[in-house]
Amino acid sequence: MQVDYQQLNGIALAYLGDAVYEPFIRQHLIEIGFTKPTKLHHHATHYVSAKAQAALIALMQADDVLTPVETDVFKRGRNAKSHTSAKHTDVLTYRISTGFEAVFGYLQLTQQTERIAELANWCIQQVDEGRISSVK
Template identity: 75%
Template sequence: MSEEQADYQQLNGIALAYMGDAAYEVFIRQHLIEQGLTKPTKLHHKATMYVSAKAQAALIDLMTQDGLLSETEQDYFRRGRNAKSYTHAKNTSVMTYRISTGFEALFGYLHLSHQTERLAELAHWCIEQVEAGRLTNEK
């Protein structure tokens, strides 16, 4: 591994979440555009159904309920959830924000470890859950 490449196994949860946020967002943006949405305000509004902290926290709860994650994936989720963040939640509780950081860290791990099929599988699964109305807004 070259010096320019960060070893994802050594990255903290916040760095993994930073990468995962972008990796997951690409799937969501592509999905929305494929649905024919083209106006930026409409795209942004619809995207929040998938990428808000509340949505991501609800999605990780569903992944746990459905037994979707491997032990390693759960470890990376926990690394992100438990990471010390110096930013604070906007429009949500601290716990929901931390859980969503764990969700993003999981996606960051999958992206940086080149598990592209698994990343796509989970992203599409998340889209299906949102479309099916499985998310609750109780968090």
């Protein structure tokens, strides 16, 4: 079965993208010395929470990091109708973070592994440099 990734809905892309982005964060946290589960989880929220992802996508837009196709995928994810609600944030922030995750899902499905690593490492650098405010 052939899937047209350009037509796949944003929620499906975000579902995959969440799983694609998070291993980069987990590996980074372990590499910088966090080993206890409570510390790992606490510090991971600075990278993977809806608020963090919304702040990161805003930086991506400000720094012109995304390609036109990635921007379109982000918008598709952001605008997708979700049947779940945000647990710890407002609906707009949740939708923006869905768009962020959709970009990673799209890149995974189109086998752009180098671009995934580039964007994930860029995001990690922004958080580590304090370019986004402390978020949870």
